[in-house]
Amino acid sequence: MKHLTPVNRKAARVEAVTKDVVALQQGGPPQQPEPPHIPHGCSLVFSPGWEADRTGGTAGLCQPVERDLFDCHMGCFWPAQVPDQLNHAPDWTAKCAAAQKDWRKIDLIFPDDENKK
């Protein structure tokens, strides 16, 4: 090392063991920059998942979680993790005018209930 001088015995050992690592690293292949993370498909469970990207940002992603819930319920024909309004649960969000406030009013739906309808 050029800028640091090991003084005590431990420092000498630190220098010795890291020398090998540095040599290995210097000889290794050039490192590729990490590719950006691109989400595909829905989040797997009812929890904020890909609503935030790896940097914590939300731009360019799906909507925030509470909006996501409604979008999947109402507009999405794809089998989703929430009951769909189109075929099975037309009143599921009837008491939930604003998900941020009223999400407690959304109840669970079981297959039995659906059969009755």
Next chain:
Amino acid sequence: MIASTSLSAGQIGLREFHSFEAAGRRFVYLVPSAAVFALDDCSAAVLESLAHGPRAEDELTRDLAERFDAADVTSTIAELHRVRALGRADGAPASVPKIIPLQPVPLQTLVVNVTNQCNLSCTYCYEYGEDKIVDTENGRQPKFMSEATARDAIEFALRESRDNPRAHITFFGGETLMNFPVLKSTIGYARRRAAEAGKEIDFSLTTNATLLRPDVIEFLAEERVGVTISIDGPEEMQDKFRVFNNGAGSYAMAAPKIKALLARHRSRPIGARVTLTRQTLDVRRIYRHLTDELGFWEVGFAPVTTAPGRDYAISDGGFDHLLSQFRDLAAEYLDAALQNRHHGFSNIRETLQEIHHGHAKAYPCGAGLGLMGVSTDGNVALCHRFAGSDDHTLGTVRDGVSWEQQQAFLETHHVSSKTDCTTCWARPICAGGCYHEAHTRYGETTRPNLHYCEWIRGWTHTCLEIYGELAERNPAFLRQFDDEDVAEKVS
């Protein structure tokens, strides 16, 4: 180089270290590795710049462009990264794994309490005073260790030293010399048994000096027994706390016997061990008296172990005063060391040795590991200060100690379990401090000794400065610390 490439991608931030200056040079003491590196101007400038907050490498290079080449700054960053003085600002510092020994550790030092009786009644005594943890007066333990138990202790020490070629026995008390007959016969027995086992064995003891008769002195000198004398300084200081049962001071009786011992016993260096209290904090005066007037080779100081609020407990202001006195003595030590002269301030010697090796301690001491204490009935405890305490027993000298119990102890006392220590730069050297002190102060051995953190950091900083001075101005002096095998001192 990956090290620098991965850094240059983001912001660079400082990792844990403590900076100090000595002999006009800047140094870092890295935490947790305990490595000491000297810095050149460029590395000092990089660290200084990062002290204001994380920066990207190109920012750093630009800031320092007037003083240093970009290439120099880049290689400096790589070196500092390599020794973990800095890292990516958004990355968590590498955590240190908590490693508990997987198999029993060889015993280095066995402290044998040959008696729990004492002919003095020092008011601050942790064994007899207000903070005692074992009832030595009316407890079930014998007041004196029997010869049979002492022999079992020797067998235990030889057995538990495992592959170590050497075993150390320290006789302790009470007043150790009140059981001189057993001590004497045990040394003979131990030498014989060690020779049969093909091991070296050596002995030391701690005494208050009042029972050093000529025949005792003769024996200790002949047998090369290391002697530590508990003494608090000149007469008026010694007699404040180190008194007989009737309150009379012990200086008048101890001093002539110490002189006789020092005159005859030349086979091992003889040290004084001073207990500092609120009332006796004149460290330099004590040191001068014990070395110049009585002739001790070295003197070690330790603040009294006490629950808070005792009359003799050292206050915060007292610790500041103590630190300035220690610094004065440390400066004397440095002057002597630069001229290759001996100086008997043993506290600094011990700390310099630890800095020199760069030990990063997982535990504050060897208690329950390489060091154990035996009570008069043969129970083995964490150390001599817990000898006889049922709550801190690991086994007996006859049946051995329980490795499971030792492991459980190691699990709960590891420095990583001491939350307060995790942000302290002095933890590689302190690791939370004495278990007995913590037990006395806070009622638990697992607690760090928070009442003297400032003092430990202040003192470690001073020792680092002295170490740096010596490394620059008289590096040959530090070679004496190369030897790892130094008998543990107990107090």
